Amino acid sequence: MNAQIALILGQDGITNGAIYALLALSILLVFTVTRVLFIPQGEFVAFGALTMAAIQAGRPVLLVWLLLAFALAEAAADLIARAKRPGRARGLWRIAAKVIYPLVIAALLYKLPLAQLPMAVQALLTLLLVVPMGPQLYRLFYQPIASASTLVLLIVSIAVHLALVGLGLLAFGAEGARTAPFSDASLALGPININSQALWVVAVSAVLIVVLYQFFERSMYGKALRAAAFNRLGARLMGISPIFAGRATFFLAALIGTVSGILIAPITTMYFDSGFMVSLKGFVGAIIGGLVSYPLAAAGAILVGLIEAFSSFWASAYKEIIVFTLIIPVLLWRSLKSHHVEEEDE
Amino acid sequence: MLSKKLPLAAAAAVAALFALPALAQVKVGVVTSSTGPTALVGIPQKNTVPLLPKKIGDLTVEYISLDDASDSTNSVTAFKKLISEQNVDALIGPSGSPNAMGVIQFAAEAGVPMLAPVGTAAVVLPMNEQKKWVFKTTQNDDIIARALVDHMVKTGIKTVGFIGLNDPYGENWSKVFTALATEKGIKVTANERYLRFDSSVTGQALKILAAKPDAVLVAAPGAASVLPQTTLFDQGYKGKFYQTHGAALPDFLKLGGKKVEGTVLAASLMLVLPEMPDSNPSKKVATDYIAAYEKLNGSKPATFGANVYDAGLLLEKAVPLAEKAGKPGTKEFRSALRDALEQTKELVGTQGVYNMSAADHSGFDDRGRELITVKDGNWTLVK
Numbered sequence: 001m002n003a004q005i006a007l008i009l010g011q012d013g014i015t016n017g018a019i020y021a022l023l024a025l026s027i028l029l030v031f032t033v034t035r036v037l038f039i040p041q042g043e044f045v046a047f048g049a050l051t052m053a054a055i056q057a058g059r060p061v062l063l064v065w066l067l068l069a070f071a072l073a074e075a076a077a078d079l080i081a082r083a084k085r086p087g088r089a090r091g092l093w094r095i096a097a098k099v100i101y102p103l104v105i106a107a108l109l110y111k112l113p114l115a116q117l118p119m120a121v122q123a124l125l126t127l128l129l130v131v132p133m134g135p136q137l138y139r140l141f142y143q144p145i146a147s148a149s150t151l152v153l154l155i156v157s158i159a160v161h162l163a164l165v166g167l168g169l170l171a172f173g174a175e176g177a178r179t180a181p182f183s184d185a186s187l188a189l190g191p192i193n194i195n196s197q198a199l200w201v202v203a204v205s206a207v208l209i210v211v212l213y214q215f216f217e218r219s220m221y222g223k224a225l226r227a228a229a230f231n232r233l234g235a236r237l238m239g240i241s242p243i244f245a246g247r248a249t250f251f252l253a254a255l256i257g258t259v260s261g262i263l264i265a266p267i268t269t270m271y272f273d274s275g276f277m278v279s280l281k282g283f284v285g286a287i288i289g290g291l292v293s294y295p296l297a298a299a300g301a302i303l304v305g306l307i308e309a310f311s312s313f314w315a316s317a318y319k320e321i322i323v324f325t326l327i328i329p330v331l332l333w334r335s336l337k338s339h340h341v342e343e344e345d346e
Numbered sequence: 347m348l349s350k351k352l353p354l355a356a357a358a359a360v361a362a363l364f365a366l367p368a369l370a371q372v373k374v375g376v377v378t379s380s381t382g383p384t385a386l387v388g389i390p391q392k393n394t395v396p397l398l399p400k401k402i403g404d405l406t407v408e409y410i411s412l413d414d415a416s417d418s419t420n421s422v423t424a425f426k427k428l429i430s431e432q433n434v435d436a437l438i439g440p441s442g443s444p445n446a447m448g449v450i451q452f453a454a455e456a457g458v459p460m461l462a463p464v465g466t467a468a469v470v471l472p473m474n475e476q477k478k479w480v481f482k483t484t485q486n487d488d489i490i491a492r493a494l495v496d497h498m499v500k501t502g503i504k505t506v507g508f509i510g511l512n513d514p515y516g517e518n519w520s521k522v523f524t525a526l527a528t529e530k531g532i533k534v535t536a537n538e539r540y541l542r543f544d545s546s547v548t549g550q551a552l553k554i555l556a557a558k559p560d561a562v563l564v565a566a567p568g569a570a571s572v573l574p575q576t577t578l579f580d581q582g583y584k585g586k587f588y589q590t591h592g593a594a595l596p597d598f599l600k601l602g603g604k605k606v607e608g609t610v611l612a613a614s615l616m617l618v619l620p621e622m623p624d625s626n627p628s629k630k631v632a633t634d635y636i637a638a639y640e641k642l643n644g645s646k647p648a649t650f651g652a653n654v655y656d657a658g659l660l661l662e663k664a665v666p667l668a669e670k671a672g673k674p675g676t677k678e679f680r681s682a683l684r685d686a687l688e689q690t691k692e693l694v695g696t697q698g699v700y701n702m703s704a705a706d707h708s709g710f711d712d713r714g715r716e717l718i719t720v721k722d723g724n725w726t727l728v729k
Contacts, residue, residue, distance in 0.1 A: 005552050005556070008548060008552060008581075009548065009549055009552065012546050012548040012549070015546070016545055016546055019545075166381065169381060169382070169385060173386075174383070174384075174385040174386035174389070175386055175568065175569050175595075175597045176568075176569040176570070176597070176601065177601070178601060195580070264545055267545065267546065268544070268545040268546060268573060269569055269570070269572060269573055269601060271383075271542070271543060271569075273383055273543070274542075274543035274545075277541075277543045278543075278545065309546070309548060309549050310549065311549070312540070312544075312546075312547065312548070312549030312550055313549035313550070313552055313553055314549075316512075316538045316539045316540060316549065316550045316553070317512055317539040319539075319540075319541075319549075320512075320541065
């Protein structure tokens with residue numbers, strides 16, 4: 001081990017850590033606002049990466065039919081809810097729009113010369129296709145049981161995760177894929193070469209984190225979400241709809257997941273089931289932050305990335321064990337530090 | 347209504363008339379992983395089932411195909427179901443190596459011969475009372491490894507870095523390859539592990555680079571074999587790359603692109619079929635299989651499908667011998683079927699020639715593999 005190797009490993013760890021940090025933040029966000037431990041977060045990473053790869057290969061993306069199926073189910077659920085509470089005339093156009101949207105995306109995917117499009121447009125198409133699934137998942141699986149216990153929500157999360165992995169296999173096939181890098185250049189910095197894709201990852205992650213911070217600190221919507229996270233009942237009394245808060249959070253989570261997927265697809269081969277491991281490492285980061293603190297979660301996730309990189313050098317066979325064992329001292333420290341609170345409300 | 351029913355009844359009567367003397371039927375259970383992480387292997391295997399022989403001598407063969415979703419527990423359930431409910435005479439499958447390891451004892455307890463189209467040699471080695479019932483329709487790792495080591499010796503390679511998956515596949519390759527290489531005076535200077543879904547193998551690659559080996563061997567099945575090689579390539583490694591037969595897939599070329607040019611691997615002749623001389627006995631069998639598969643499924647089969655096809659060929663040869671010992675569905679038949687499989691001699695399969703013996707239940711020799719390299723984005727035979 002010399003300085004050069006340490007630098008390369010550090011760069012590698014920070015690149016991966018940046019992705020884990022994004023995922024840690026969105027897991028934290030979803031948990032605080034809706035009390036859902038969002039295990040399918042990783043699927044958005046895989047879907048984003050694989051959709052991008054499918055678009056670059058010029059293959060129409062089968063995932064759009066899943067989007068349509070979700071939209072139809074959502075429209076049906078909305079119509080039933082309307083029938084139960086008659087008297088509101090408006091809203092029909094909204095339901096119609098929900099169904100028309102996936103059809104428009106499908107038409108775009110099947111008509112456009114996908115492989116020849118500029119990369120930014122390909123990425124935009126990927127986002128347009130994958131991100132709406134976040135709110136859809138919330139509407140279909142979590143909204144009906146929003147007041148259930150954390151355990152029930154967790155069980156539903158696991159079920160949704162397993163179902164999405166299966167659907168991912170169906171849509172993308174068993175083999176992995178990778179995409180073209182955003183740019184080919186590499187930067188010589190002292191003794192090491194920095195891959196420009198790594199810079200993209202770190203830069204985009206940093207920008208996203210700053211934008212999220214601004215959104216939560218400055219904007220009305222962000223403040224509303226924070227209020228819902230802090231005290232659901234109180235927020236509701238203040239006129240903040242928990243349904244809106246849920247949908248918005250899931251939208252953000254899906255957006256972050258898909259962006260992460262698009263970012264790492266050129267660096268590594270993604271499989272239909274590789275999202276889980278990535279999000280699990282984000283989860284470890286979120287745990288380090290105690291599932292409450294955003295900056296601690298982000299720092300924890302970067303730490304996970306660094307530990308992963310260095311342990312892959314020293315003891316590659318035990319890498320995963322080292323990374324996941326990290327959680328034990330953290331939990332111990334947390335349990336020693338915090339006072340035991342008697343069962344509160346509920 | 348009568349007009350509709352009449353031909354049906356007539357057909358049934360005729361069928362019954364002809365079927366009566368040949369009612370005896372062999373039942374074969376097939377378990378593949380057509381869903382889940384091993385689906386890449388399992389799908390071509392499942393698609394091959396309709397191509398297996400439907401009639402052997404006077405006997406009709408019925409195939410009962412189940413999916414284990416790549417889950418070892420499901421493989422066991424499927425095997426138990428086939429054995430106790432369907433009373434099968436032989437089993438083909440499962441697709442995954444760990445799955446196969448888990449079901450051996452159940453096949454052996456019931457005394458049903460099992461034809462495993464899996465990679466790991468551990469299903470038939472070391473031979474014992476249970477593995478006696480297992481036959482393996484793929485090349486053992488050591489046959490492939492020997493071809494690679496021979497090539498290394500010939501091209502003057504003295505040191506090799508090894509990087510393999512952190513699972514039985516990588517572990518077994520590390521063991522087999524290290525032993526063979528040491529025997530020939532080649533030193534394994536780095537031995538690293540990684541996971542299929544790792545997003546980066548930079549650490550391992552640096553360790554290998556630091557050891558400065560003449561060549562690197564990557565041991566991983568499927569697309570996972572690409573990442574270590576591209577990472578090393580990007581970090582400026584200039585030595586020779588070797589891959590195992592697990593990399594012998596179109597995806598390896600697609601994902602690797604220019605970075606895998608010149609890689610050497612030993613694998614089934616199916617990859618370079620047009621280049622094979624007609625004198626090679628397997629060429630015709632393999633060509634026929636590929637043509638039939640393409641006609642049925644509209645796509646080219648991966649080599650994994652051929653391993654199930656070979657199981658059919660083995661049964662075709664063994665069932666007539668077993669029939670002499672007893673009727674299908676009886677214990678005598680199954681045990682005789684096992685004995686007959688063990689006596690298979692010079693049977694030409696899609697990927698080589700089988701010569702089974704009590705000690706060797708895989709039966710391939712050097713005709714079971716070819717040295718192949720990547721040239722201009724295609725597989726070519728090493729001349």
